Amino acid sequence: MTGSTLGARAPRLTLRRRRQLAGALFALPAVGLVAGLIAVPIGQAIYYSFTQWDGLTSTWIGPSTWTQAFHNPNLWTALENNAWLLLAVPFALGLPLLIAMLLHQRVIGWKIFRSIYFLPTAISWVVLGLVAERFFAYQGTLNSLIHFFGLAHVSTNMLGYESTALSALGITFVFTMIGTNTMLFLTGLATLDTSLEEAARIDGAGRWRIFRHITLPHLSRFIQLAFVMTVIALFSALFSLIFVMTGGGPGYATTTMEFLIYQTGFAQGDFGTAALYGLILFVLTAIVGIVQLRLIGSDE
Amino acid sequence: MSVDTRRAAPEVATDDRARVRRVGRGALFLVMVGVAVVMLYPFWVMVVDSLKSENQFLSGHGFSWASWRTLTSTIPIAQEVVSSTIICAVSILLILLVGLPAGFAFAKLKFRASGVIFLAIVSAMMVPLQAILMPEFVNITRLGLTGGYTGAVLVYAALGTPFSVFLFATYFRGVPDELIEAGIVDGLGYVGALWRLVVPIAIPAIATVTVLQFIQIWDDLLVGLLFIQNTSERPITVGLAVLAAGRTTSIPALMAGSLVSALPAMMVYLIFQRYLVKGLTMGIDR
Numbered sequence: 001m002t003g004s005t006l007g008a009r010a011p012r013l014t015l016r017r018r019r020q021l022a023g024a025l026f027a028l029p030a031v032g033l034v035a036g037l038i039a040v041p042i043g044q045a046i047y048y049s050f051t052q053w054d055g056l057t058s059t060w061i062g063p064s065t066w067t068q069a070f071h072n073p074n075l076w077t078a079l080e081n082n083a084w085l086l087l088a089v090p091f092a093l094g095l096p097l098l099i100a101m102l103l104h105q106r107v108i109g110w111k112i113f114r115s116i117y118f119l120p121t122a123i124s125w126v127v128l129g130l131v132a133e134r135f136f137a138y139q140g141t142l143n144s145l146i147h148f149f150g151l152a153h154v155s156t157n158m159l160g161y162e163s164t165a166l167s168a169l170g171i172t173f174v175f176t177m178i179g180t181n182t183m184l185f186l187t188g189l190a191t192l193d194t195s196l197e198e199a200a201r202i203d204g205a206g207r208w209r210i211f212r213h214i215t216l217p218h219l220s221r222f223i224q225l226a227f228v229m230t231v232i233a234l235f236s237a238l239f240s241l242i243f244v245m246t247g248g249g250p251g252y253a254t255t256t257m258e259f260l261i262y263q264t265g266f267a268q269g270d271f272g273t274a275a276l277y278g279l280i281l282f283v284l285t286a287i288v289g290i291v292q293l294r295l296i297g298s299d300e
Numbered sequence: 301m302s303v304d305t306r307r308a309a310p311e312v313a314t315d316d317r318a319r320v321r322r323v324g325r326g327a328l329f330l331v332m333v334g335v336a337v338v339m340l341y342p343f344w345v346m347v348v349d350s351l352k353s354e355n356q357f358l359s360g361h362g363f364s365w366a367s368w369r370t371l372t373s374t375i376p377i378a379q380e381v382v383s384s385t386i387i388c389a390v391s392i393l394l395i396l397l398v399g400l401p402a403g404f405a406f407a408k409l410k411f412r413a414s415g416v417i418f419l420a421i422v423s424a425m426m427v428p429l430q431a432i433l434m435p436e437f438v439n440i441t442r443l444g445l446t447g448g449y450t451g452a453v454l455v456y457a458a459l460g461t462p463f464s465v466f467l468f469a470t471y472f473r474g475v476p477d478e479l480i481e482a483g484i485v486d487g488l489g490y491v492g493a494l495w496r497l498v499v500p501i502a503i504p505a506i507a508t509v510t511v512l513q514f515i516q517i518w519d520d521l522l523v524g525l526l527f528i529q530n531t532s533e534r535p536i537t538v539g540l541a542v543l544a545a546g547r548t549t550s551i552p553a554l555m556a557g558s559l560v561s562a563l564p565a566m567m568v569y570l571i572f573q574r575y576l577v578k579g580l581t582m583g584i585d586r
Contacts (some may be wrong), residue, residue, distance in 0.1 A: 015484075022490035023409025030402035030461050031417060037436065039426045039456030044435035054439050099335060103537065107329050116336045116424040122569035123342060126518035127558040131342040134349065139360070141345070178339070183577055234429030240521040240537070244544045258430040265527070267433050273391045282431035283355055287363070289426030 042282070045275045053272035061272075069276050077252045078260040078277075081166055082284075085234055085256065088170040090178040092230045093223065099178065100185035101211075114186070119186040121179030125237065132172040132233035133159065133223035136245075165246055169254050172241055177233065181226045189215070224291075231288050235281065257281045343562075350556035357552050360570050367552035373542065374553040377560055379571040380536035384561075386534055387449050387524070388517045391456035393509055397459065399509065400502065401469020402493050408480055418469065425462040429455070429522060437526055451527040452535075463507045467579065471505040472498060498571050508579040511572040520567045 049059040052064055069075055099117060103110050118127065135141045136158045143155050158168035192215065200210050216223075239258050242248055248255035248263060253264065258281060265274030349357065351541045353366035371377055405411070429436070436455065445451035475498060483493040499506075524538040534542075539559050542551040569576065 019409050019490070020411040023405040023411040023414060026401035026405035026409060026415065026490070026494070027411070027414065029398045030421065033454075033458050033461050034421050034424050035400055037439075037454060038427055038432065038462075039420075041435035041439065042427070043488075044439075047430055053434075053435075056377060056442075076310070091579075092484075101327065102332055102335070105328055107325055107332065110332075111420050113336055115573070116549060117339050117571070118573065120339055120342055121576075122515055122523070122565040123562045124537045125542075126519070126521050126541045126564050127346075130344060130540065130558055131345045132400075132512060134345050134555075135341075175338075187577055200530060232426070232428070232567075234432055238542065239430070240519075241449035243521060243525075244541050258428065261430045261433055265437070271438070272433045278431040278433055281428060283429050284425055285431065289423070291415050 001169045006217050010224075030248050037221070038165065040056060045278050045282075048272055049276035049279055053270055053275065056154035056273065065272060065276060069273055074255070074260060074264075075277065075280075076251060078255050078257045081252075081254065082235060082256050084166055085170050085173065085238075086231070087091065088174050089227070089230055091174045092293075093226055096178050096226070097185050097219075097223070099182045099188055101215075104130065104188055104202035105188045112160060117182055118179045121183070122177070125176055125243055128176050129172065129241040132168070132175070132241070133245050136168045159246055159248065162250050165250060165253045169238070169245065173234065173238065174246070177230055178242070184222050184226045184229075185219060187220045192218050228288055228291055232285055236287070257284070309565075316370065318385070328405060343559075346555045346559040346562070350552050350559055351415055352552045353380055354550040354552060357550070367550065367556050371553060371556050371560075375534075375557045376534075377536070377538060377539075379532065379556055380539045381431055381560065381564075383449070383533050384518055384535040384537070385527075386512055387452055388455070390449065391453045391517050392513050394453065394457040395460040395509065395513055396506060398461055399464030399468050400506075401494055402461075402465045402474055406465065406469040407472035408475065408477065408498075418465075421462050421467050423462075425466065429459060431579065433522075433526075440527055444526055446529040448530075449528065449533065452523050455527055456513075456520075457522050460509075460516070461512045464513070467501065467505055467509060471502060475501065499557045504575065506576070507572060507576040511575045512570060515565050515576075518561075 045189050048058060050062055051060050052060075052065075059060055103114055103117070105137070117204075133140075136156075137143075138157045142158070146154050146156065158164040196214055198212055202213055205213075221268065235256075236258055238256055239262065242256065242259045244255040248259050257277065259280065261274050261277045264277060349499055350367055351363045351365070353364050355360075356362040356364060357365075367374075402421075406414055430571070440451040440455065443451075445454065479497060480493050483497045484490070488496060518535075519537060521537050521541050524535040525541070528534060528538070540554065540561060543557075544554060
């Protein structure tokens with residue numbers, strides 16, 4: 001009896017061992033890729049943030065690089081621009097929520113409408129930036145619309161002025177996020193149990209009450225996810241739009257953190273400061289990312 | 301006034317309510333058409349502006365095929381589309397080759413510290429490229445990988461791997477252990493089990509990763525801009541963005557090029573829409 005158990009255990013142990021070995025080997029390429037191209041550069045960025053670095057030679061300066069960076073007004077302008085752009089987030093969530101609710105009513109042709117609404121999601125933000133430039137241009141669609149509605153003497157050139165360029169960028173950002181967020185909310189609505197709404201309606205609850213107390217709580221996880229994705233996009237996906245629409249200008253009016261990193265590194269050749277700015281961006285997105293991980297994690 | 305005629309005739313009231321509903325539906329439909337117009341606006345701009353010569357564009361009158369006819373001489377569009385295609389295909393292949401076994405390992409072949417390593421890889425999803433841009437650029441340049449596509453492909457693969465590992469691991473958790481054990485007992489080995497048993501049932505997850513990554517990489521600017529040095533190997537988004545930033549190219553030509561660049565991603569998107577939705581809501585959609 002004891003012999004047979006031992007005999008059965010020994011090969012099972014090696015089997016377990018072999019499975020673990022196979023697992024480790026299977027994971028190795030992915031781990032290597034992520035370690036080499038994401039983890040190691042984070043470490044390097046930390047090191048280089050304390051140096052004077054032009055990409056070829058680096059000289060250790062120490063923590064004074066950080067105090068110097070924080071005295072640079074451009075950094076504060078970029079952070080301020082990012083903060084202002086956060087004002088676009090409620091619109092980037094609210095409009096898609098509204099659109100998703102409309103689609104959920106399933107009027108005739110709603111599937112076609114759904115495809116149309118999602119279509120811009122497939123287009124590069126480089127292209128959407130080019131189109132947005134046409135929209136805001138002096139002879140563009142925006143001014144045609146203004147003139148159409150009878151304000152012939154008003155002409156705007158939002159991308160041309162420091163006071164309005166950031167708003168134009170924010171509006172474009174909202175447009176680019178509509179497809180993805182609508183898609184998220186619509187998926188959320190599809191998982192909603194309609195009998196709940198039905199029951200509430202029979203109990204005499206009005207539309208707003210049903211939305212407020214049944215639909216919205218049900219969507220909360222989808223809204224959280226959309227919020228996190230939108231904020232992360234705001235911090236790290238505007239590069240294409242800015243590059244095409246404004247190049248960060250006029251002045252520094254549309255230079256966000258991510259664009260400042262690019263400018264500092266590649267236009268000014270100050271790799272050390274750019275690496276440092278990268279770390280600041282990293283911390284900002286990490287804060288948002290932790291929220292995201294907790295959202296995903298709470299499911300498992 | 302207190303005698304409401306409608307109240308006396310209930311069938312009229314229901315008739316009214318039906319009319320209100322019909323009017324409501326009609327209004328809703330109109331609103332949806334309005335939203336559709338806004339969402340189709342980019343295509344309208346691209347089509348209309350590209351159907352003009354430069355003079356017609358400046359004067360605002362007339363249409364012609366001029367910009368399309370001269371497109372290949374204004375923008376090296378064929379070469380750029382080929383570049384984009386190669387970069388997308390190789391990057392996605394690499395992401396799948398690396399992501400599938402890793403997802404399988406983290407879900408079914410747990411090893412020491414696999415939980416922590418998995419968490420670390422998933423966390424890498426949150427690292428924006430800009431945060432590590434400078435060291436990444438210098439590393440890739442020092443390795444001599446910015447000539448040709450290798451550098452860009454490696455960066456895209458590294459950026460896409462965390463999500464694909466997460467998605468595959470989540471997907472494979474649903475595969476019964478018995479199936480894999482049976483495969484092992486039958487002498488398939490682990491590579492055989494992965495290739496013959498796991499991959500075939502993972503086709504929807506593979507489709508999701510492929511579609512999401514295709515759109516991501518096809519549409520990207522930053523990596524192609526910095527990690528591909530030869531202008532003759534530029535992907536299309538980089539070509540368009542650089543031309544646009546230069547502000548010397550005619551806008552009709554730029555719009556024609558934009559339309560060409562938008563079409564493949566749109567086709568992929570329209571055909572594989574449901575995989576896209578699945579990928580986006582992965583993790584909360586159950």
